[in-house]
Amino acid sequence: MLSFLEDLKENEEPLQDSDCCGNGCTNCILDNKPRPSNRVLLAGKRNVILSYTKFRLLGREELGSGPNGQLLLLHFAHAADEEDGERPGDTVLDIPPGHHVMLRVGCLLRPYSPYWSDFVAKEFRILVKLQPEGPMSRHLQAVQPDDLLEFRGPIGQYVHDPQPAKCIYIIAQGVAIAPTLPLVRQVLDNEEDMSRLWHLVCARDLQHVYFREEMLEFAQFWNYRSCLHLPHQQCDSSACQEARHCAQQCPQLRDNLRNKETAKVSRLDAAELATHLNPAIPGQRVLIVAGDSSFQKIIAQIGTQSLDVDPANIYML
Ligand SMILES: Cc1cc2nc3c(=O)[nH]c(=O)nc-3n(C[C@H](O)[C@H](O)[C@H](O)COP(=O)(O)OP(=O)(O)OC[C@H]3O[C@@H](n4cnc5c(N)ncnc54)[C@H](O)[C@@H]3O)c2cc1C
Incomplete structure (x- = not known):
């Protein structure tokens, strides 16, 4: 187990001040460093999203627009890197409930909160409200299926313990x-x-x-x-x-x-x-x-x- 954890540390990108999006998030990435959960450690797998990694846009659905902006449902799947020597079964995507992920486009960073994710298939979905004149909104308005985007996470602190009720x-x-x-x-x-x-x-x-x-x-x-x-x-x-x-x-x-x-x-x-x-x-x-x-x-x-x-x-x- 120890060498597995050491491998994980080596794979993780160190966190720098520039990793904060500057939007004053309640759960800032600098105070909530993405780290493997117990679920991932028990599974003996690597969580692909701990460092910035590419996700492919599988689907995009427009939910309509109005005076308050346009809404998009975006569905992403991990784009496995064929050169990293890992088999697909060695990795998972773990975004615990209540956690968000950071999207990076060049040096622009914005957090998004998945409403669904799949641990084994390494897919997640977000609902995006496009903000008129917003830089990331402009970018997301233009994304099309098969485009690759980089995400990192999970970021957050909420943990639910079912006992006691x-x-x-x-x-x-x-x-x-x-x-x-x-x-x-x-x-x-x-x-x-x-x-x-x-x-x-x-x-x-x-x-x-x-x-x-x-x-x-x-x-x-x-x-x-x-x-x-x-x-x-x-x-x-x-x-x-x-x-x-x-x-x-x-x-x-x-x-x-x-x-x-x-x-x-x-x-x-x-x-x-x-x-x-x-x-x-x-x-x-x-x-x-x-x-x-x-x-x-x-x-x-x-x-x-x-x-x-x-x-x-x-x-x-
Ligand atoms: C923890 C966290 C999770 C988030 N999850 C999501 C998510 O799942 N889906 C999503 O669409 N957005 C989410 N956001 C907001 C998102 O990160 C971006 O701020 C948003 O997409 C606009 O980015 P932008 O670069 O286009 O515009 P920005 O430059 O960020 O903003 C443009 C203008 O819109 C205003 N604005 C930004 N966001 C909002 C808002 N939510 N309501 C009202 N006004 C706003 C800003 O004050 C500014 O005036 C989340 C924010 C945080 C802190």
Whole structure:
């Protein structure tokens, strides 16, 4: 085992200040150095993404565009280097739930959070919201299947221990719902994990809620609850047009919700959050927040009180 670890160290690129993207990420790569997880060490394999490595774009799907930018689903697979002497079976791709990866194009660096990855096939998918005038957005807008892009990771600090069972509140804003999907899956896929999940999703309106199909699949599990917060939801009825947003009892909103979907037409504030406290349910409270830094700060503040979460158990993705 020791020589295997020594080999790993030799293969890893040393981390330098220039590896930070400079965007002030909560989990900066300089404080969260990509390193092999226990899962990888136990498998006796090498995690291909620990140093910058090439991934081939397998698929690209445009999810539509609007005033807030265009959305792309990108699917990548590791492009094995034929000269490195490794057999495909010697390596894996390990991006644990809640971790992100860094994309490097020349000296431009930007973090992205996979919403799906495959350990053995060495593939992952990201949802990208293109920012008008953004340098990486310009690059990603132009990528086509078969193009090669370089990624490094995994970067993050969240680790889930299924024992003892916990009450896990996962709160996501807009496209940042993507990295929360693997967090939900890791609990639901483990039949022995008795943790309960509350998945609270904040978006402008129903049109801006992504991964609804996945949430409906999750809703079949006894330990998963979700709620959509849609403060700008507005149908074409004259009453809702006049109020500039739908009423909580709006029949059109109800018709647009699918079985088991629950929506509130208000922002997620301290009082709303407190309705999910469920004090009778035992278990340590854990809060995970995915969104931009101001959203993370506000939710962490109100979550401490409304959900009775110890600040040590709050994780920002
Ligand atoms: C940990 C982490 C994970 C991330 N994961 C993803 C992901 O999975 N998918 C994804 O699309 N993006 C993700 N991002 C954002 C991503 O890294 C880039 O910032 C984004 O793609 C824009 O890059 P750019 O170079 O085109 O524009 P930038 O130069 O970075 O930004 C251009 C303009 O857009 C604004 N902006 C940038 N990002 C956002 C945002 N999310 N919301 C509102 N305004 C913004 C900037 O403030 C700036 O004004 C993540 C960011 C972090 C910190």
